[in-house]
């Protein structure tokens with residue numbers, strides 16, 4: 001029997017009151033499965049440019065690779081159209097004064113070029129340009145009239161995973177529970193890292209805060225991130241094993257681009273100003289990089305990144321990753337490293353365990369205890385900054401203040417060995 005492979009992309013189905021694209025792709029595949037045999041090869045959750053205008057909180061798009069019989073093709077496309085029209089109707093029940101959902105479903109026989117993904121994860125994409133790009137391929141496109149969802153849906157298909165790609169198991173709540181407090185076993189969540197060491201980003205130890213459950217009234221019960229599908233599923237079974245806690249209605253495991261750092265390119269430059277801090281908030285610094293003056297911003301939530309930024313002095317050489325804000329072109333820092341520092345003046349020479357004191361303008365230094373005299377000078381230090389506590393001097397925010405796309409400094413790229421063990 002002859003087979004057809006399809007790449008499915010779905011995006012922009014969710015808004016504040018309703019839904020989540022993760023459950024929509026699951027609904028779509030379940031709906032198709034009820035009618036024809038499909039083999040779901042993979043599900044993918046693809047995070048996109050965090051500054052996109054139309055983003056929802058995590059700015060994720062979804063894709064799947066499926067195989068069907070050629071003989072079912074016509075029925076499959078008809079069912080897809082019906083399902084999508086029902087989704088459009090559902091979405092139309094929740095008009096928004098702000099930004100309404102603009103769903104798009106792409107059913108493609110071709111894998112779209114990976115540039116489409118990189119353009120969408122690193123910056124703004126013009127909708128009409130994107131539509132022209134994907135129309136060259138053998139795609140069936142369903143979308144709302146304004147077609148914005150096509151940007152994310154095409155990027156989700158175009159993303160190409162690699163050996164370092166991570167996984168997330170997403171579990172969903174029973175409809176009757178949506179909007180109510182999630183009843184989760186906090187002690188188990190706190191022990192996820194130690195009992196299931198191949199899962200990660202489960203909690204923020206600096207804030208003693210769990211990170212697996214959303215704080216919004218969406219249908220997601222929790223998401224468990226990890227290095228392999230087996231690891232996240234084991235952790236999920238363990239979390240669900242106690243009936244006193246909320247049971248999910250369904251779950252799926254997605255391959256993701258989370259922790260890939262695909263959205264940023266490391267850069268370096270020379271500091272040309274001291275930092276300024278907006279009262280109690282973020283700090284700025286100017287750097288000269290690649291023949292341009294740039295402004296780097298560290299938010300207060302950036303913790304160690306903010307601390308390091310405020311320590312910098314003109315002449316220091318820094319390396320960073322961060323995103324250029326479309327609002328003012330400042331770079332919102334994600335990671336920061338002091339690569340080489342200019343000397344910092346620290347104190348006068350020491351005598352009798354104390355700093356010697358100046359005896360006046362153009363005068364010598366004198367020890368206040370023994371009266372020893374000395375030429376006037378400063379002791380300066382060229383510090384290698386290892387006291388910012390992070391790996392090789394790199395700093396990053398605590399886990400709850402990092403983007404889904406950001407690779408943590410201590411992230412070990414999974415190798416075949418630890419996948420087997």
Ligand SMILES: [Zn+2]
Pocket residue numbers: 351352367368369370371372
């Ligand atoms: Zn002395």
